[in-house]
Amino acid sequence: MGKIKILHVTSTTTGGSAFSLLLLLRYLDRKVFDVSVAMPPDGPFYCDIVKTEVKVYPLMISRQPFRYCNVRGFWQLRKILREGMFDIVHTHTSVGGFLGRIAAKSVGIPCVIWTIHGWAFNYSYGTFVQRRFFKTIEKFLDRFTDHYVAVSRNMLEVGIQTRVTTSEKVSVIYHGIEADKYEIRDRHSSLRKELGIGEDIPIVGNIGRIEPQKAVDDFLKAAKSVKNQIPNAKFLVVGDGPLRNDMERLSIQLGIEGDVIFTGWKKNVKEYMDVMDVVCIPSLWEALPFLLLEAMAMKKPIVATSVGGIPEVVDNGKTGILIPPSRPEDMARAIINLIGNKRIAEEMGEAGKQRVRQLFSIEQMIMHYEKLYFDLLKKK
Numbered sequence: 001m002g003k004i005k006i007l008h009v010t011s012t013t014t015g016g017s018a019f020s021l022l023l024l025l026r027y028l029d030r031k032v033f034d035v036s037v038a039m040p041p042d043g044p045f046y047c048d049i050v051k052t053e054v055k056v057y058p059l060m061i062s063r064q065p066f067r068y069c070n071v072r073g074f075w076q077l078r079k080i081l082r083e084g085m086f087d088i089v090h091t092h093t094s095v096g097g098f099l100g101r102i103a104a105k106s107v108g109i110p111c112v113i114w115t116i117h118g119w120a121f122n123y124s125y126g127t128f129v130q131r132r133f134f135k136t137i138e139k140f141l142d143r144f145t146d147h148y149v150a151v152s153r154n155m156l157e158v159g160i161q162t163r164v165t166t167s168e169k170v171s172v173i174y175h176g177i178e179a180d181k182y183e184i185r186d187r188h189s190s191l192r193k194e195l196g197i198g199e200d201i202p203i204v205g206n207i208g209r210i211e212p213q214k215a216v217d218d219f220l221k222a223a224k225s226v227k228n229q230i231p232n233a234k235f236l237v238v239g240d241g242p243l244r245n246d247m248e249r250l251s252i253q254l255g256i257e258g259d260v261i262f263t264g265w266k267k268n269v270k271e272y273m274d275v276m277d278v279v280c281i282p283s284l285w286e287a288l289p290f291l292l293l294e295a296m297a298m299k300k301p302i303v304a305t306s307v308g309g310i311p312e313v314v315d316n317g318k319t320g321i322l323i324p325p326s327r328p329e330d331m332a333r334a335i336i337n338l339i340g341n342k343r344i345a346e347e348m349g350e351a352g353k354q355r356v357r358q359l360f361s362i363e364q365m366i367m368h369y370e371k372l373y374f375d376l377l378k379k380k
Contacts, residue, residue, distance in 0.1 A: 003034040004373060007084060009077065009100035010092040012063040013043030015209070016290045017092050017117040020151070020175055021045075025052045027366045033373070038080055038100075063095055070095060077103045087111060088373060094120050098137065101144040110380045113372075114141075115149040116170075118287045122158050125212055125284075138164045147376055149173050149369075152288040152309025171372055174312075175288055176365030179357050182297035184274045191271050195236075195261060202233045202339045205276035207269060207291055208283075210241030215282040215305075217250055218328040222280070224254045225332035230339055235260045238272045273298055277345065278338050284325050286310055293360050296320075296352030301345040303334040313360070319352035 006028075008021055021037070022045050028035055036055040039046070040062070050056055057080050061073030081089065081103055090113045091100035097114040104112045121135035148170040150156040156170045192199060204226065206219045216237060223235045237247065237260060244262065251257045266272055273279065279295040281304035288309035295302060296313070302320030304310050314320040321334040338345045 003032060004088065004377065005034045005084065005086045006036070006088045006090055006373070007057075007081070007086045008035070008037040008039075008090050008092065009059070009096045010037070010039045011061050011095035011099075012093055013039055013045040013049065014063075016175075016287070017115070018043065018045040018049075019290055020115070020117070021092055022048050022052070023176065023178070023362055023365070024369060025049060025054050027362055029370065032370070036084065036086075038077060039096075061095060061099060063093060065095055065098070070099060074099045074103055078107060081107045081109060087377060088113065090115070092117065094118075094134075098141060101141055105144045111376045112144060112146050113149060113376070114145050115151065116155040116159065116287070117151055118285075119155065119158050119162075119164075121162070123213070123285050135162060135164065142169075145169070147171065147372070149372070151175055152312050154309045154312065155287050171368075173365060173368045173372070174360055175290055175293060176360050176362040177290065177293045177297060177356065178362050179297045179353075182270065182294055184270065184298065191275050195234075195275075197234050197275075202230060202277045203236060203275055204233060204278045204280060204335055204339075205236040205238060205273065206280050206282065207238040207273065208281075208289075209239055210237070210244045210247055212243065213284055213286075214241075215284050215325070216243065216247045218282040218326060218331065219280055220247060220250050220254060220256070220260065221328035222282070222331035222335060223260060224256050225329060226335050226339075227256055227259060229332075229336050233259065233339065236263060236272060236276065237261070238263045238266055238269060240265045270294075270298070273300065276300060278303060278335055280331065280335065281305065281310065282325070282328075282331060283307060283310075288313065293356055296349075297356045299346075299349035299353045301338050301348040302352065303331055303338070313355075315351070315355060319348055319355050 038057040038059040041058040061070050088111045089104035089109045091097040092115050101112050121131040142165045150170055150172045153172050156172050159165050160167050208214045210216050226233050251260045279300045286308040292313050305325040306322040307325050316322040323330040
């Protein structure tokens with residue numbers, strides 16, 4: 001028998017979905033799988049994906065659903081599928097999943113998968129009409145989907161409870177990371193000097209895109225409360241996004257602009273995480289953020305909101321502290337508790353590292369995906 005031919009389809013090379021795809025492409029067994037990917041030829045992970053030496057089909061589509069380029073991208077994708085003779089089409093992201101699943105079934109691909117990195121209708125962002133529309137679309141797409149991969153049990157439960165699909169069509173495969181790459185062997189104390197922060201000053205950090213989902217405003221409000229108890233504390237916001245100017249203005253309004261550093265996008269995120277004493281994830285919704293796994297792999301105590309798949313990763317009270325979303329005062333209390341109890345913070349960091357190695361390794365993720373591909377093709 002020849003190799004199993006898989007085409008991955010995505011509408012973006014940004015964010016967690018793209019990083020997950022990069023790891024899949026990097027570690028799937030090339031002796032067994034002939035892997036290709038169709039994706040837009042831009043974005044932060046595009047060059048990394050090209051370096052995996054899989055076959056890349058530049059695809060002219062956008063992550064914004066109502067763009068004319070997506071119509072052209074659909075026909076482009078059908079042509080790729082007809083010529084490629086693929087056994088499996090594995091789709092990612094909302095637009096990639098919509099176009100990819102319909103195109104794959106229209107040309108007779110035997111096995112079509114969509115990874116649930118998030119349900120567009122399940123978020124508080126957007127109008128009721130928009131969410132109802134997206135739910136209707138997902139129910140329609142179920143007939144074009146042979147199987148789903150949920151990145152957390154929460155994502156599976158949302159799909160079942162809303163009757164988008166049925167439980168026998170969904171597998172949960174958690175993200176896995178290359179844990180060894182998060183071992184910091186050379187401490188970057190020079191970064192503290194660059195930032196103008198002394199070695200004995202506590203640093204609390206938030207990393208990610210500055211957009212409504214990430215609730216950076218709650219992080220800043222918590223920072224204000226922390227400052228009242230720990231005057232020398234400093235705060236890092238590592239990332240960028242459409243709300244950055246608003247958040248910088250909010251820090252001024254709160255009177256903490258001198259203690260909050262907005263770094264913008266950084267390639268050396270691990271170095272910034274390394275200098276943080278506490279990592280905060282104040283998101284309003286998440287599927288399962290890679291940042292959480294990365295911070296735990298670096299032995300950082302976590303303060304995070306108990307949304308989406310986060311409680312499936314953070315063992316509350318053992319590897320971090322979970323709080324309800326939109327509760328900056330609760331976040332502040334958790335931060336103050338960790339900064340004031342270094343022993344507890346260190347124990348949480350060590351427990352988090354062990355949890356990631358046991359449950360969220362890249363080896364486990366790849367093993368589950370390869371088994372899923374074999375099992376689905378066997379059924380066909």
